[in-house]
Amino acid sequence: AQKITQTQPGMFVQEKEAVTLDCTYDTSDPSYGLFWYKQPSSGEMIFLIYQGSYDQQNATEGRYSLNFQKARKSANLVISASQLGDSAMYFCAMREGSNRDDKIIFGKGTRLHILP
Amino acid sequence: EAGVAQSPRYKIIEKRQSVAFWCNPISGHATLYWYQQILGQGPKLLIQFQNNGVVDDSQLPKDRFSAERLKGVDSTLKIQPAKLEDSAVYLCASSLDSLSGNTIYFGEGSWLTVV
Numbered sequence: 001a002q003k004i005t006q007t008q009p010g011m012f013v014q015e016k017e018a019v020t021l022d023c024t025y026d027t028s029d030p031s032y033g034l035f036w037y038k039q040p041s042s043g044e045m046i047f048l049i050y051q052g053s054y055d056q057q058n059a060t061e062g063r064y065s066l067n068f069q070k071a072r073k074s075a076n077l078v079i080s081a082s083q084l085g086d087s088a089m090y091f092c093a094m095r096e097g098s099n100r101d102d103k104i105i106f107g108k109g110t111r112l113h114i115l116p
Numbered sequence: 117e118a119g120v121a122q123s124p125r126y127k128i129i130e131k132r133q134s135v136a137f138w139c140n141p142i143s144g145h146a147t148l149y150w151y152q153q154i155l156g157q158g159p160k161l162l163i164q165f166q167n168n169g170v171v172d173d174s175q176l177p178k179d180r181f182s183a184e185r186l187k188g189v190d191s192t193l194k195i196q197p198a199k200l201e202d203s204a205v206y207l208c209a210s211s212l213d214s215l216s217g218n219t220i221y222f223g224e225g226s227w228l229t230v231v
């Protein structure tokens with residue numbers, strides 16, 4: 001079973017609009033971390049935002065915010081005031097547990113296209 | 117602070133040839149990862165090191181892939197012999213350690229085309 005599910009393979013959004021990228025996860029471990037990465041066409045993976053399972057507030061980083069709904073196991077990324085440079089692949093990822101052996105796993109990604 | 121360095125950036129080889137990729141993680145990062153990303157898919161973990169020890173290589177095709185991190189810093193990933201389906205981006209990443217709250221940082225990737 002998939003641990004990270006991103007149901008939107010692609011999205012088209014008008015410039016300056018807000019966009020929400022969906023991510024649901026599956027874990028039975030009470031301790032976990034959720035990450036969002038951006039991958040432009042150049043291929044590098046750029047870290048955007050992190051949410052810990054015990055964090056009381058939703059994470060925010062500039063125009064990025066994470067809509068964390070723990071009971072629903074969702075961690076949607078919200079990009080406000082989208083820009084042309086936001087066009088890229090976006091990956092949701094999770095690391096479970098608090099052991100040093102724990103690995104990070106990725107969803108299949110959502111390709112975001114910002115339209116001028 | 118310097119980021120994760122990888123080389124070569126691009127490599128084209130024929131099937132059955134061998135190739136090696138090099139990675140230098142961020143200074144002080146104990147955990148190093150190699151991911152394989154096939155076009156259109158999310159990254160898949162191949163191997164994870166904690167210092168110079170392997171903590172997860174369950175998805176590494178060990179008949180053809182090998183990786184080492186002898187001194188707990190730099191790492192090399194080797195493929196021998198390469199197959200067509202090995203065409204992918206090989207991403208190296210590092211983190212302070214593998215506790216859940218520690219962000220992992222990626223290099224720019226090594227793009228491999230097997231023809």
